Amino acid sequence: MRSGVRVERNAAFSPGRHNAIRVGLSHVKGLSKTLIGATTGNRLAGRYSTVEDFLSRARPDMAEAEALINSGALDCFGHTRPELLWIARLWRAAGRNRPAPHDGLFAETGQPPFAPDIPRIADYPAAEKLRMERETLGFTASAHPLRMFRLHPADRIIHAADLINHVGETVTLAGWLVTAKRTRTVHGQFMKFLTLEDETDIFEATLFPSVYARYGHLLTGRGPYLVTGVASQDHEDLTVTVESVKPAGHGTGAWQAWDSVVSQFESTGEILHLRSE
Incomplete structure (x- = not known):
């Protein structure tokens, strides 16, 4: 059985599959219905290949991005949680969480590709990760x-x-x-x-x-x-x-x-x- 929650990178979105327990996005405290709908809806158009891709397509605000990171939902992208926060904050600083323009040079995608340089940052201690999961989910997902x-x-x-x-x-x-x-x-x-x-x-x-x-x-x-x-x-x-x-x-x-x-x-x-x- 695989522990933890994540944003599914394929079209499947079911509460249970292949002996795994899926934790729905509605369990993550602080997520709006708009973001949950955007996350699942955009996934139907193709999997999220990177965390930058997820941020650009789902467009959470900073508080929502932090909630997803702290819950462990974005661990599947291969970065430590401090690295994920670094990326999200750069994304916010670049104004990427604002609505995209509908015309101009980058009308189709809104803005040029977001591909920041990511430093290697050690992950949080296990106790801190579980504490964050408890705060955002009400329980611990990555470990008993x-x-x-x-x-x-x-x-x-x-x-x-x-x-x-x-x-x-x-x-x-x-x-x-x-x-x-x-x-x-x-x-x-x-x-x-x-x-x-x-x-x-x-x-x-x-x-x-x-x-x-x-x-x-x-x-x-x-x-x-x-x-x-x-x-x-x-x-x-x-x-x-x-x-x-x-x-x-x-x-x-x-x-x-x-x-x-x-x-x-x-x-x-x-x-x-x-x-x-």
């Missing part, structure tokens, strides 16, 4: 957010895809919360069922009343969380009977653990170590 957390070997965290190999054992997994359901036992006590995911698969976790009473208050956002418990299997269903759970990183609100990683990366250049203790 757990990749930004360096899990400590001492925690012996396993992948969800390997849970089948640890039935009957006490295991620790790291995951983002997908869904949660709180219910009552026949005795009226609260318990909770969780569905979480890591980079490899989803997994189910059950907090029975005594554990839920102790740790339930920590489950206030998407996570990520470190879940420790006994792996069990009932027919084809795998689950973790939770013994302890805690937010992975600092903070318990949605995205707070993520933000702590980004903040530490920006201030120290180091990725936050996650510990379960």
